[in-house]
Amino acid sequence: MNLAFLLPAGLAALAAVLLPLLIHLARRSEQRPTVFAALQWLRQKPKPRHRIRFDEWPLLLVRVLLVALVGVLLAKPVLFGAASHAPYVAVAPGVDAATAKRVDVPKEARWHWLKETDGPFTSVLRELDATLPPDVALTVIVPTQLDGVDAQIPKLTRKVDWRVVGSPSPSANRVVEKARQPTPLTIRFDPTHERAVRYLRAAAIAWNAKPDIAPATQRFDSRSRNVAWLATGAVPADLLEWTRTGGTLLLDSQATIADMPTLVPLWRDANGTVLIESAAFGRGRVLRFTKPLVPAQMPALLDGDFPKQLRAAIAPASTTPARVAAADHAPTTGATAYPPSARDIAQWLVLLIVLVFALERWMATARRSGVSP
Structure with a gap:
């Protein structure tokens, strides 16, 4: 220490x-010395040498x-090196206490029960590896199926004693993927952008979602999640307020917002040209095309992957954790060691x-x- x-x-x-x-x-x-009359006739002795006292x-x-x-x-x-060096046992969510206690681990080991609220399991495991001293033995007890894992097997700085408990189910040896839900799209346009609507309509149909298309004068459903505003000039106040409460607003390049936040590139074409910019807007998001929706100025409108790219910009892929067989997801070693943490x-x-x-x-x-x- x-x-x-x-x-x-x-x-x-x-x-x-x-x-x-x-x-x-x-x-x-x-x-302070006090003069005493009876002593003033006595012979004066040499004063002692002054000493610091x-x-x-x-x-x-x-x-x-x-x-x-x-x-x-x-x-x-x-303090460096003040952390305990006793073995550490982490129990993943889904493992009951009785089953975990039957696993053979050192008696002096420290137990830590992970919770689903801690975050994705793989991220928690990497954080645990980073905070423990390098010489601490780590045992991880997991169920037969793991939720909250990344696409890659985690690489840690130490060798982990990976203990899988429970009986595997028939689906334990394959990754279970959740089907992506259709992305609804509401489109409002003015007369000058009527021809541009066709590209967004075709993209929404490719998403297996029926778009809500109407002129800009018609109000939109406040329960909508994604609204495309194809109109020139200032965006209506009610639409901006809806965006601040958590909606996603896709603007035409000619639409304006008085308090527009700083936009950053979100989607680039194969040549590196920015096609859509985005920024947070309250609890929602604002996206804006950088070019008019005409093929002459935005050739990507005619590309076969335009619906896929547009959907990725409007509704990013869900972060629903994947489920994998725990036996096939044991961590490997070789990650860069972290500097020791100080207390x-x-x-x-x-x-x-x-x-x-x-x-x-x-x-x-x-x-x-x-x-x-």
Whole structure:
């Protein structure tokens, strides 16, 4: 276990430990000699040599310690190697306690029960690998099927003791994919963009979704999730308010918003030309075509993958976790090791400073009241 300082320059404050010493020396001047008449005729003896002498050593030491602790606190101390090196057992969601306890693990092992609310299982496993010291043995107990995994087998910095418990089901040896739901699309247009509607209509039909198409003067259903606004000029206020509450708004290149956020490229064609830009807008999103919807200026309208690319921009693929057979998803090794994490001890140091300060106040008060501390 090693002590380090994130701000070594703060140790310069340790020079302040001289203050209690100077204060104690200055307090000696409070003693004043009193002339006594019967002694003034005695022969005067040579004065003793002046020596530096500190009174009340316990109180002085407490005050020096208090100032030193404050100086160390300013240097932001941390501890490396303070984490426990006992074996670690992580239990994935879906494994009951009785089954997990029957797994043979070291008696001194620490148990941690993962929850579905912690996030995707693969991400939690990588985070756990990053936070544990490199020499800690990690055992992971998983059910026969895992949810929340990535497309790739996780690569960790250490070898994991992968324990699969339970009986595999008939579907345990294949990845179960969830069918993607149709993406609904509401289209509103003005007379100048009537010809552009055909491209969005064809894309929506390719998604197996029947689009809601009407002139811009007709109100749209507030329950819509995706609205394409093909009109020139300012976007209506009610449409903007709908977007702020969580909707996805796809704008024509000639549509304008007074408080338009900074847009970033979302979809580029094969030549690298940006076709759609996007930005967050409240709890929703704003997307905008960078070119008019005519093949002469946007050749991608005639490409066979236009519906697929447009759908990916409007409704990104669902992050529904995949389900795989746990036996086929055991982590591999070879990932880059993470630097050891440091433990911040500032809160404990502050507590110690408060206790020392309370001790100093008690000793100083007892001295003034004439009670020996």
